[in-house]
Amino acid sequence: MTAHATATVSAQPLAEAAKATRDSRPLRLITCGSVDDGKSTLIGRLLWDTKAVKEDQAATLKRDSSGKQNDLGLPDFALLLDGLQAEREQGITIDVAYRYFSTDNRSFIVADTPGHEQYTRNMATGASTADLAVLLVDARAGLLEQTRRHATIASLMGIRQFVLAVNKIDLTDYDRAGFEHIVHEFKELALSLGVTQITAIPMSALKGENVVYDGRSAMPWYEGPTLVETLERATVRSSQAVGFRLPVQRVSRPGESFRGYQGTVAGGAVKPGDSVVILPSGTVANVKQIVTFDLVRNAAVAGDAITLVLDRQVDVSRGDMIASIDSQPQVGLAFDAQIVALQPDGIQPGKRYWLKSGSRRQRVSVQPVSQLDLKSSQWHHAEQLPMNAIGKVHLTFDEAAVFDAYELNRSTGAFILIDPDTNNTIAGGMISAKRADIGGIRQSDKRVILSLPADLADQLMSTEIFANRRDEAEVRRTSAGRAADLLSELD
Structure with a gap:
């Protein structure tokens, strides 16, 4: 497949999704990838070329770039994003920086996320609200482990629209074969993540080629869209996937x-x-x-x-x-989830944490099940999850929990885990799919725990079976529909 065909075919899902109309809501996107792949420079170039940099900002940028101009005599665009003193001194991104820009057709909110592994938690924060991910890859280095980690986290956070920005293509003399190799390698990774909406773009963020303006003079072999054209076609994630x-x-x-x-x-x-x-x-x-x-x-x-x-x-x-009432979330005592460990101690098996989702906070026991090997994209059995690990876990609650699958609703399908000893947020997680059990009957030591509507529970507790053993049962309430399912199980 030629590079032109690769770009055209991969951009098609985004174009079809747009349905020939522009979404009036701002598109939220993140830039992610490994360190030094040019994320801050890319966003700085976007802001500069879309005229989102005001005159006083431009003057400050030129002043702060004194002695840092590149061979083209351009200012250091990364300074538009790196606001912390430590970021400017070290030339890295630490915190998530949000910036706003617009074109004649659409407005955008972009988050510049850090590439260093120790700031993975900040990248996950930026991805949690994004509709699209711009994954940068250095054309000279190809896909790295941190590139794979960021792509995986973005997909876990529900992002299904990806732009593969093969940056610094000018440093490879605009090597078409190298670009195609990176695209092929990423598509294999994306397939394992269930991501199909991919637009691959060769670009030079520093020179502005294929960012806002096309780079055909340097890359006549690429006839696909620029980054801005792709963003204008992207769709905003719907919040109507579930009921009220x-x-x-x-x-x-x-x-x-x-x-x-x-x-x-x-x-x-x-x-x-x-x-x-x-x-x-x-x-x-x-x-x-x-x-x-x-x-x-x-x-x-x-x-x-x-x-x-x-x-x-x-x-x-x-x-x-x-x-x-006709489109309810899931209610249960156990759920399967995927999490990203954010603290040095990782996830300790069997330890009880606080789980916070929305305004609800509950005690939960977390049992690691497997961990993702970022090099092979395979899941392997795991009994604990170290810092920055991506894992599957089993959540067991003391009281009934209420969730949607994250794929259906980000707000009601996401959660954080809090260490009760330190109050640190130790993981961010997403409910995978359906609850892990019916939630009607479970055994706890020598006690039987029932989840039933209050009136039905009273009826059952008055029967001869339970009359003399009321102290040995704990009664919980659930919906009538789930109670009917429970009774069918008893039959």
Whole structure:
């Protein structure tokens, strides 16, 4: 396959996804890859060529670049991103830097993430909100272990649109064969990650070739899109993949006549009259009113901060979730997840951590299952996970937990693990898919734990089987539908 064919075919999924229309919302993207691959320089060039650098910034940049100009006499574009003194002194990126720029067709929010391995946690933070990843590769070095780590983390964070930016192509005399080799190698990695939307672009961030302006004069063999053209075609991740979700942050009681449940809508939409379920209790109610700080609304969508008023008195607390009754998240006592270890001690098997997701915080036991080998892209059995490791784990909760799969909803499918001894965030994680068990019956030492609706639990506890052994059972509540599944299991 020629380089021209490679670029055209790989760009096609992005073009089809755009459906000939421009998304009015800003596209959030990250630049990632190994250290010294040119991430900060690339974003600096984007800002410079799209005229996002104001006159005073340009003057400061030229002043700070004194003695650092390159052979072209251009300022050091990386200084537009590296704001920390340590970053400027060492010539590296440490923290995540967010910048805004726009073209005639679209606006963008770009995060410059660090390439050093010890700052992997910062890269994961930038990827958690991005719609697209620009993965930089030095044309001379090819794919490195940190390149693979960043690509893997980006895919785990739900990013499905990738731009493979083969940077510093000018330092290889615009070697077409070398570019094609890197593209082929990355596609094999992407296949193992389930990523198919890839646009490969040979570029020189320093010279600005194929960034905002095309580089055909230097690379006549490449006829694909520039980076900006590709970004303009990309799609914004939808927040409507699941039904209505409202993690309750606060119960509002300004007076005896008003009770509202406050939070930010994490998915879907809601309007007065809709039926909702409160989880994990499984209580059902209808939406009576939607209130914001200054008016009563007739609808609310993802991202809106609202106060929800229900048509009846129900037991709702901070950390509960109000969801659409016909599209509910998963409720269970055990889930499978993938995590990125962020602290030197890594993940210790069997240790109990705090798990925080939205406004809910719960005790959880974490059991590592496997770790990803970044060189072979294979999963291997693991009993513990060291710092920066990407692993699969089994989560076991003391009380019912509520999640969506991360693929369906980033807000309700993501979590962090907190060390109870130090209060450090020791891992970031994503719920893989369905819960790991039914959540209805489980054995704990010599006790039987049931998850049932309250009325059904009372009926069961009054039967002859349980009448004389009430102290040996712990009763939990769940939705009626899941209780029906439980009874079928008992049959």
